Amino acid sequence: MDARIQEFARLLEIMDELRAKCPWDKVQTFDTLRHLTLEETYELSDSIMEKDLEGIKKELGDLMLHIVFYSKIGSELKAFDIRDVLESINEKLIRRHPHIYGDVQVKDAGEVRDNWEKIKLTEGRKSVLGGVPHSLPALVKAYRIQEKASGVGFDWDKVSQVWDKVVEEIQEFKQEVDRAEEDSDKLRLEQEFGDVMFALVNYARFIDINAEDALERTNRKFIRRFQFIEQGAENSGKALHQMSLEEMDVFWNEAKKAGH
Numbered sequence: 001m002d003a004r005i006q007e008f009a010r011l012l013e014i015m016d017e018l019r020a021k022c023p024w025d026k027v028q029t030f031d032t033l034r035h036l037t038l039e040e041t042y043e044l045s046d047s048i049m050e051k052d053l054e055g056i057k058k059e060l061g062d063l064m065l066h067i068v069f070y071s072k073i074g075s076e077l078k079a080f081d082i083r084d085v086l087e088s089i090n091e092k093l094i095r096r097h098p099h100i101y102g103d104v105q106v107k108d109a110g111e112v113r114d115n116w117e118k119i120k121l122t123e124g125r126k127s128v129l130g131g132v133p134h135s136l137p138a139l140v141k142a143y144r145i146q147e148k149a150s151g152v153g154f155d156w157d158k159v160s161q162v163w164d165k166v167v168e169e170i171q172e173f174k175q176e177v178d179r180a181e182e183d184s185d186k187l188r189l190e191q192e193f194g195d196v197m198f199a200l201v202n203y204a205r206f207i208d209i210n211a212e213d214a215l216e217r218t219n220r221k222f223i224r225r226f227q228f229i230e231q232g233a234e235n236s237g238k239a240l241h242q243m244s245l246e247e248m249d250v251f252w253n254e255a256k257k258a259g260h
Helices: 003-021 030-049 053-076 082-095 109-121 138-151 159-183 186-206 211-235 245-257
Strands: none
Touching: 003 053, 030 053, 030 211, 053 082, 109 138, 138 186, 138 211, 159 186, 186 211, 211 245
């Protein structure tokens, strides 16, 4: 037997045993596992961002356990089992790759992505955007919305047009900022700021940058540099709140020079 199949079969057996004998595993439901699955997904994301291959392997195992766990619960409810889950994804992959399993011709990855979205509409989905989860983080959601709309042809022709839209939205936001000084309309400000963010995400997509990843890398860079300031303050015997901004800037610039 293929070693991969052998280990997967072993996991299924372990899951059956845990569900039958472990007091904690016995009482889990879809609902109780949901937040744990989200946590595991973010832990996988952390490992990917840190390029920690050992961590990626570990977190993938944790997610695999969750998939098997959900499938076990599904089988107990007589709704589906792991075979149904695997059969479903196998059939979907074949159906959505007609350039591999059919006679469709594609020239690049972009056409593959566009065909994927078009095929979804033949599967009963009423809206191109129907598959975007409501609970996705806003930056990720904006990217996926734009990507899906682009897949059916609703997109700009040139990257310069997208940048012009960014500039336009920034100008409109600035106008609202100036006006808000008079009437303090926070909702209007928020809407215009949202438009700026959406346009920037779209521009990032056009130049092949994932806005979520870019912002997260900046978040991590800021944390590293700020912690360098904290360490510098501690080494100098000062509390951070007792330091002037100029003093903190000295450590900040040191952090930049050190590559943090």
